[in-house]
Amino acid sequence: KQEVTQIPAALSVPEGENLVLNCSFTDSAIYNLQWFRQDPGKGLTSLLLIQSSQREQTSGRLNASLDKSSGRSTLYIAASQPGDSATYLCAVRPAAAGNKLTFGGGTRVLVKP
Amino acid sequence: SAVISQKPSRDICQRGTSLTIQCQVDSQVTMMFWYRQQPGQSLTLIATANQGSEATYESGFVIDKFPISRPNLTFSTLTVSNMSPEDSSIYLCSVGTGGADTQYFGPGTRLTVL
Numbered sequence: 001k002q003e004v005t006q007i008p009a010a011l012s013v014p015e016g017e018n019l020v021l022n023c024s025f026t027d028s029a030i031y032n033l034q035w036f037r038q039d040p041g042k043g044l045t046s047l048l049l050i051q052s053s054q055r056e057q058t059s060g061r062l063n064a065s066l067d068k069s070s071g072r073s074t075l076y077i078a079a080s081q082p083g084d085s086a087t088y089l090c091a092v093r094p095a096a097a098g099n100k101l102t103f104g105g106g107t108r109v110l111v112k113p
Numbered sequence: 114s115a116v117i118s119q120k121p122s123r124d125i126c127q128r129g130t131s132l133t134i135q136c137q138v139d140s141q142v143t144m145m146f147w148y149r150q151q152p153g154q155s156l157t158l159i160a161t162a163n164q165g166s167e168a169t170y171e172s173g174f175v176i177d178k179f180p181i182s183r184p185n186l187t188f189s190t191l192t193v194s195n196m197s198p199e200d201s202s203i204y205l206c207s208v209g210t211g212g213a214d215t216q217y218f219g220p221g222t223r224l225t226v227l
Binding site: 034036044045049100101103106 | 119146154155156157158161203205207215216217218219220221223
């Protein structure tokens with residue numbers, strides 16, 4: 001059974017610092033890995049999708065890497081801003097059929113002005 | 114990308130009653146899912162909503178408690194039946210188009226059961 005872990009559970013940084021969020025998964029047989037952002041009481045916004053054959057994806061200040069063999073992904077957010085404060089979730093889709101996602105517990109980020 | 118709307122956005126309900134949540138997508142999608150997010154927790158898949166047939170439920174979730182309908186490729190409903198305070202959660206609809214595509218989520222329905 002796939003298990004997804006995110007460390008740390010919470011992170012507080014001053015504005016301008018780079019953020020590093022970690023995600024690990026136990027079963028390397030994945031189809032893809034997706035990073036989401038969730039604001040309090042809201043739904044999920046997709047940030048980046050990394051296919052199993054890819055090593056990284058970039059969008060603006062966001063960069064996500066994937067090391068499938070070691071079961072790890074890292075989300076980097078450069079030059080953090082207060083608007084980046086949110087919970088960040090990673091989710092893996094198994095190589096088996098379907099789009100079912102297994103989520104990590106999330107990292108709650110606070111960027112202080 | 115898919116634009117997903119959910120109704121209601123939030124509700125406060127009494128114990129023992131039922132609530133039906135609607136999910137509408139702006140385009141036809143292959144896969145529709147329902148997730149639950151309990152307070153302070155991550156997301157857990159309830160079921161896959163299958164168009165024209167019974168939903169596929171995950172371990173720990175049953176049809177009598179969470180009946181699901183999916184009459185077409187753009188719409189689904191989730192009913193939370195005979196509610197108790199433990200059902201207080203955010204319920205999220207999600208869609209995927211098959212293959213290796215991004216999965217998209219609706220804004221969620223925040224349910225509080227008194």
